[in-house]
Amino acid sequence: MKKGLFIVFEGPEGSGKTTVAGEIEKFLNELGVDFITTREPGGIAISEQIREVILNTNNTKMDGRTEALLYAAARRQHLVEKVIPALEEGKIVLCDRFVFSSLAYQGFARGLGMDEVMCINEFAIDGYMPDINILFDLAPEVGLERIDKNKNREVNRLDLEHVDFHNKVREGYLKLLEKYPQSIYRLDAERSLNDVILNAKVVIEDLLKKNDFIK
Numbered sequence: 001m002k003k004g005l006f007i008v009f010e011g012p013e014g015s016g017k018t019t020v021a022g023e024i025e026k027f028l029n030e031l032g033v034d035f036i037t038t039r040e041p042g043g044i045a046i047s048e049q050i051r052e053v054i055l056n057t058n059n060t061k062m063d064g065r066t067e068a069l070l071y072a073a074a075r076r077q078h079l080v081e082k083v084i085p086a087l088e089e090g091k092i093v094l095c096d097r098f099v100f101s102s103l104a105y106q107g108f109a110r111g112l113g114m115d116e117v118m119c120i121n122e123f124a125i126d127g128y129m130p131d132i133n134i135l136f137d138l139a140p141e142v143g144l145e146r147i148d149k150n151k152n153r154e155v156n157r158l159d160l161e162h163v164d165f166h167n168k169v170r171e172g173y174l175k176l177l178e179k180y181p182q183s184i185y186r187l188d189a190e191r192s193l194n195d196v197i198l199n200a201k202v203v204i205e206d207l208l209k210k211n212d213f214i215k
């Protein structure tokens, strides 16, 4: 039986998920609560082997549904080996990406259908939905610019195609926000890093209070 709290960060590339997760780790330490941070595939050997199959450039014949099934399989193993045990021990689990990434990227942006992708993921997650998904929402150009800034390179034609794809990803996430308003908190990730961190802290602190993890 689940006793912990399952918190997931969602959003497009460069939206600040990993950076903010690092700050939330410090915050949770200060609060003195028991937690783990993880990300899919989460260092679980089986999930990493599955991911290698997905990413192997020789696998040009990979069908979209096969890919979606493999992601769901990797998710299942990470959930069973890492997330569920921590939740059962009463820990807070902070996870970088989960099922809504598959719905936004593969279901919507790649056109497999969000309901179809949800269907296979329901089998994989068997009811273990996050207590909250924090959606780091921003214009895709802003996220890609942040990543580019880090790489010190100019935007090229491929990057522009990227923007198009990422516009769809954002649209997918916003559709999910409409469909699952109770499960998703939209955070404006275009603001300064400090503002975004503060907002994430307030949301998480509130959730911890409501669930009696802190006073």
Ligand SMILES: Nc1ncnc2c1ncn2[C@@H]1O[C@H](COP(=O)(O)OP(=O)(O)OP(=O)(O)O)[C@@H](O)[C@H]1O
Pocket (backbone or CB within 6 Å): 011, 012, 013, 014, 015, 016, 017, 018, 019, 020, 146, 147, 150, 189, 190, 191, 192, 193, 194, 196
């Ligand atoms: N609010 C912000 N303002 C300005 N820069 C930011 C902000 N948030 C993050 N960054 C910077 O943007 C870059 C990308 O951030 P980060 O890696 O945390 O994004 P991400 O959401 O984890 O992306 P991915 O999905 O690719 O893993 C980093 O260089 C980070 O320092």
Ligand SMILES: [Mg+2]
Pocket (backbone or CB within 6 Å): 017, 018, 019, 096
């Ligand atoms: Mg990241």
